[in-house]
Each structure stands twice: as C-alpha cells, then as structure tokens.
Amino acid sequence: MNIDTRIKFRHLVCFLEAAQQGSLARAADKLAVSQPAISKTLKELEELLAASLFERSKSGVSLTEAGVAFLRYAGPCVQALRDGVSSLRGGEYEAGAVRLGVLSTVETLLLPEVVRRLHQQHPALVVSVVTGPSAYLLSQLRVGELDLVVGRMTDSPQIHGLTFEHLYSESMTLVVRAGHPLLALPQVREALHDYALVLPLAGTTIRRFADSLFVQCGISPSRQRLETLSLALSRRYVQSSDAVWVAPLDAVRLDLRSGELVELHLGIQEPGGSVGICSNASLPLSLAAHWCVETLREVGKDYREEVYP
Structure with a gap:
C-alpha cells in the first residue's frame, strides 16, 4: 500500500504534540497556532488514515488504540527527519546526543560496554548519564528530560504507561x-x-x-x-x-x-529480575537514542548467551 501523499509533515507534528500534551489547547500553545487550526489538521489526518486517533473529552484528548499504533511509527519518522536536517545544517553527520537514566544494576558492566561500542561506531556521539532511584529516573523519562532508562525497574509504580523491553535477567x-x-x-x-x-x-x-x-x-x-x-x-x-x-x-x-x-x-x-530498557512511547526517540537501543540489545544478547561479560 502506497503512502497517501496528502499526509504532510504538519499533520504528523500536530498529532505528536497533541499526543504528548494530552490537550489541544496546550498543543496549540506549543506550536504557536490556534486551537481550531490544530483541530482541523487532526481531523484531516484522521480522514486520510480512515481511523480515529484521539478520544476527545472535556479534560483533553487521549490516544485510541489506532492512535497508539500510529504513534510508534510517526514519532521515529519525524525525529529522524529532524535529526537529518540538523546534521546537514551543522555539518556533523555523525554528531548526536543521548540522555540515559541508569540504575545501579547496570552501572558497572553493561553501561561501560554499551558506551564503548557506541563510541566505536559514532565518534562524535555525546552520552549523558544520570543515575538515581528508578522512581526519579522514570519521572524524568515521562516529562522528556531523559531519552531512555536502563536497569531493573519492572516493579516500580512509575513504570505504568511507559514501554519496557527486557534485555536479560540478573540475580x-x-x-x-x-x-x-x-x-x-x-x-x-x-x-x-x-x-x-x-x-x-x-x-x-x-x-x-x-x-x-x-x-x-x-x-x-x-x-x-x-x-x-x-x-x-x-x-x-x-x-x-x-x-x-x-x-x-x-x-x-x-x-x-x-x-x-x-x-x-x-x-x-x-x-533474578528483568534488566531492560524503558522508553516513553509518546515522545519520539532521536536517531542517537535509536543507536543506543540497538547497542543495548546487542550487549543484552551477549549477556543472555554468556558471551559478555
């Protein structure tokens, strides 16, 4: 099935901002447009996709099942395009930054190996690491201050509404x-x-x-x-x-x-508990964050197969 060429970048940007803010009014403020303009753009997108993306109520908007499914693809698509434009404008094709929240369970062996492999493949990459309790790190992930959180956190109440991917078990x-x-x-x-x-x-x-x-x-x-x-x-x-x-x-x-x-x-x-990657599906991952996820999966596979450490 071909992509409908009537779907424009502005449709995706409005969709992502409304999904993140949970409010058309707040999304309009963020994008510096009127609320009727946001509503019109989202309605156009829903008609083009032949699907309802949001549940609307007096308290705001929330994603439908179709909206959640579309978010998984719209977010990375928009972020990848933004990263591509930024890299060309800056002249640094391999530059980038990723912000990681790291629990103590992965601080000693997993993370150093992940960073080593990342820097081997992407020499200009900046990896910023924040440590602390899972509740704090997950709260920072929820508001977009972190791209990913890595460690054992499946029992934390703050993980609800976020996405967790298992890497390996650790006792x-x-x-x-x-x-x-x-x-x-x-x-x-x-x-x-x-x-x-x-x-x-x-x-x-x-x-x-x-x-x-x-x-x-x-x-x-x-x-x-x-x-x-x-x-x-x-x-x-x-x-x-x-x-x-x-x-x-x-x-x-x-x-x-x-x-x-x-x-x-x-x-x-x-x-043993599950060590894994937590991300916020309502916030698109940067290209650098995607690099980090792929490297975490590689090292996690080595853990499971006892190749590393």
Whole structure:
C-alpha cells in the first residue's frame, strides 16, 4: 500500500504534540497556532488514515488504540527527519546526543560496554548519564528530560504507561570481603544477623528483590544497615569491614573474579529480575537514542548467551 501523499509533515507534528500534551489547547500553545487550526489538521489526518486517533473529552484528548499504533511509527519518522536536517545544517553527520537514566544494576558492566561500542561506531556521539532511584529516573523519562532508562525497574509504580523491553535477567547475591569470619562457618544463615548489612535504598525495585531473598532463606536480617544505591560506597565499606553486601551480581562480578570479594552461598539463588530498557512511547526517540537501543540489545544478547561479560 502506497503512502497517501496528502499526509504532510504538519499533520504528523500536530498529532505528536497533541499526543504528548494530552490537550489541544496546550498543543496549540506549543506550536504557536490556534486551537481550531490544530483541530482541523487532526481531523484531516484522521480522514486520510480512515481511523480515529484521539478520544476527545472535556479534560483533553487521549490516544485510541489506532492512535497508539500510529504513534510508534510517526514519532521515529519525524525525529529522524529532524535529526537529518540538523546534521546537514551543522555539518556533523555523525554528531548526536543521548540522555540515559541508569540504575545501579547496570552501572558497572553493561553501561561501560554499551558506551564503548557506541563510541566505536559514532565518534562524535555525546552520552549523558544520570543515575538515581528508578522512581526519579522514570519521572524524568515521562516529562522528556531523559531519552531512555536502563536497569531493573519492572516493579516500580512509575513504570505504568511507559514501554519496557527486557534485555536479560540478573540475580542478587550476598558478598563479603576476603577472610570474612562467615566464610569459616558451616552454617552461614544462622550467623548473618550478627553482621551489618549493605542494602539498596528502601522503596526501590532492587530492594524488594533483596528483601525477597531473605524471606526465601528464612533469615532475620540485621538491624544495623547501610542503605545506599552508591556502588562505590558499598564496595569500599564492605572491603574495609565485616558488613555483608546484598548486591546485584553485575555490581560485584569483577570483584568476585579478582578475589577481593567472596560470595556467601546460602543454598538458594534469587531467581533474578528483568534488566531492560524503558522508553516513553509518546515522545519520539532521536536517531542517537535509536543507536543506543540497538547497542543495548546487542550487549543484552551477549549477556543472555554468556558471551559478555
């Protein structure tokens, strides 16, 4: 089926702005046109597509199923054209920028490899990384301050209405410094409550997985705790004390290989949470963000096939 040549760039821009704003009045303000002009343009587009794209109400507009389906293609189409024009005007055909929200679960191994591959293919690419709890990062994604969020976040309430793509599964583990007293004990579980714990912040997705691990093992956790999402702080504190770190496996994989940290075996393994990419379907991805998604998929595939790390 050929594309109807009567569909113009202005139709797509009006559609995307109305979808993002959820209001024809706000979309009109953003585009510096009148609300009747927005309504007329959207009506033309719906007639050309022979589909209703929006549900209209007193509170604003929301996408129909057809609108959501069309958004998946209209957004990347418009963004790709904008990126193409910008690159030609700037004379930097490989330039671009992507804004990533990164959870601690992918900070140590996944992200450095993703950035390395991206820069290998796109020398002028700028990768801006923001770290923090999933609730904060997802809120920034929702308002367009971030292009993508990467990590374990499927249990976060803020993910509703956003799009999540699974990359690989990662389990939690308990680690201590080399020479820790617990390593000499035949029964680790009974003695764990005597040692300080290093845990992710309360309320985060990864903390729920950590708490679940204790429940599965029937362990009463120690009341003495360091709660943080900082991998550097967690690592240094555990290396210099008798604390026990409940950590995502990727965060400590290199330390385990070097022998600086040692895994405590409890006879049970946490089943693992889904590490993936979260995006906002109502906001078109830039060309640089598309590059990043493809590279994340490549590295995720290597994880699943145990090629990397």
